[in-house]
Amino acid sequence: MKKAIILIGYQNDYFAEDGILRSVVEESSRVTNIIENTVNLIKNCKDILLIATPIIFTENYSELSDPVGILKTIKDVEAFKKGNRGSETIDELKAFGDKITEIPGKQGLNSFINTDLEKTLLEHNINHIYIAGTVASVCIDSTGRSAVERGFKVTMLTDCISGRTVFEKDFFCEKIYPLYAENLLSTELLNEVS
Secondary structure: OOEEEEEEOOEHHHHOOOOOOHHHHHHHHHHHOHHHHHHHHHHHOOOOEEEEOOEOEOOOOOOOOOOOHHHHHHHHHOOOEOOOHHHOEOHHHHOOHHHEEEOOOEOOOOOOOOOOHHHHHHHOOOOEEEEEEEOHHHHHHHHHHHHHHOOOEEEEEEEEEEOOOHHHHHHHHHHHHHHOOEEEOHHHHHHHHO
């Protein structure tokens, strides 16, 4: 079974000290050690395709005609704007350079919409994806469900996922993801592939 890891939302507006939306995921990210766990995973992961799907909007957010919820918040606070430091990948992941394939185009909750993610996975004969990143209840869940509907086996890397709160992250990992995916710690994945 060919595998890939999808990295969602590892951008400065969520994780940098001056990130516009840092406070949204800060507690959950700290408790989970999401950045440390993800860096360790990438550093020690061999023979698994690594893909990042950043969310980036144009300067006037014309893609978001009548946003609600988190997309409205993103537009209101002007997060993830193309050309701004906040939309860039965090330094910890940038350090891996070409080891991570970046697939642009994500402008919503689901990493498959408006991107070449599915095409890239199929070109590499991937049939099992592992998902890491943020936000647990939105982009992670949307992408996971969409992947299952497209025929991929999905595993959530629970120690590499953060939510808006610790409760939210734990609730999705314990109650929602098991309805359609498997849960695994990044260390367990590394044991499997080593």
